[in-house]
Amino acid sequence: MDKRLPPGQEWIEEPLIYDINKNFDAPKEEDIFLYVLGKVENRLRIPYREIKEADYLIEIEADFHCVTGWSVKDIRWKGVPSAYIIERAKPFESVKWVFVRCFDGYTTHFPFEYFKREDTLIALFMNGRVLPREHGYPMRIVVPSLYAWKSAKYVYSIEFLEEEEKIGFWEMRGYHPVGDPWREERYA
Ligand SMILES: Nc1nc2c(c(=O)[nH]1)N[C@H]1C(S)=C(S)[C@@H](COP(=O)(O)O)O[C@H]1N2
Ligand SMILES: [Mo]
Numbered sequence: 001m002d003k004r005l006p007p008g009q010e011w012i013e014e015p016l017i018y019d020i021n022k023n024f025d026a027p028k029e030e031d032i033f034l035y036v037l038g039k040v041e042n043r044l045r046i047p048y049r050e051i052k053e054a055d056y057l058i059e060i061e062a063d064f065h066c067v068t069g070w071s072v073k074d075i076r077w078k079g080v081p082s083a084y085i086i087e088r089a090k091p092f093e094s095v096k097w098v099f100v101r102c103f104d105g106y107t108t109h110f111p112f113e114y115f116k117r118e119d120t121l122i123a124l125f126m127n128g129r130v131l132p133r134e135h136g137y138p139m140r141i142v143v144p145s146l147y148a149w150k151s152a153k154y155v156y157s158i159e160f161l162e163e164e165e166k167i168g169f170w171e172m173r174g175y176h177p178v179g180d181p182w183r184e185e186r187y188a
Contacts, residue, residue: 006181009071021104035157041090062144065181078125097161103154108168147179
């Protein structure tokens with residue numbers, strides 16, 4: 001038994017590229033912002049460059065588990081930790097959920113508890129390079145503690161919510177609102 005592999009998963013070498021829609025234009029670098037909104041003290045509109053040049057970037061190495069059954073070991077992601085967003089936006093104490101929107105029309109949601117984890121980040125780099133287009137350029141939220149569909153690519157906004165009132169793309173189609181691979185939370 002491989003203690004590192006969540007139940008029902010198998011290892012593969014490289015992450016498969018999954019996109020609900022490939023036909024969208026990535027904006028030019030100077031037009032890219034990350035919006036932070038919802039139940040927060042400070043709404044933010046952070047230019048991509050400001051995130052890229054933040055004093056405080058972290059790099060993590062994490063396994064990536066897709067709900068369809070494949071897992072990939074040791075992907076390196078670099079970017080700002082979720083704490084950077086939390087410190088600047090100051091979500092209210094009452095926040096329980098996070099809803100993420102992406103340039104391709106994709107959305108996802110998950111509990112704030114997982115957003116707050118130390119290994120959750122807004123990644124701009126993958127395996128030592130600027131995020132490749134197909135893996136989420138310009139920015140991707142990476143939540144290693146949840147199935148890979150929660151690690152939304154092409155992110156442009158993060159909204160903090162008190163109630164589970166906005167439902168993500170796959171969550172709307174029967175996938176789990178939490179999606180913890182160790183508890184095998186595939187479907188709701
Ligand atoms: N914006 C966006 N993010 C997304 C998806 C998507 O279709 N659009 N697919 C998700 C799914 S189902 C998985 S398994 C991973 C795959 O990551 P990869 O395409 O970088 O390998 O991205 C997730 N993030
Ligand atoms: Mo997936």
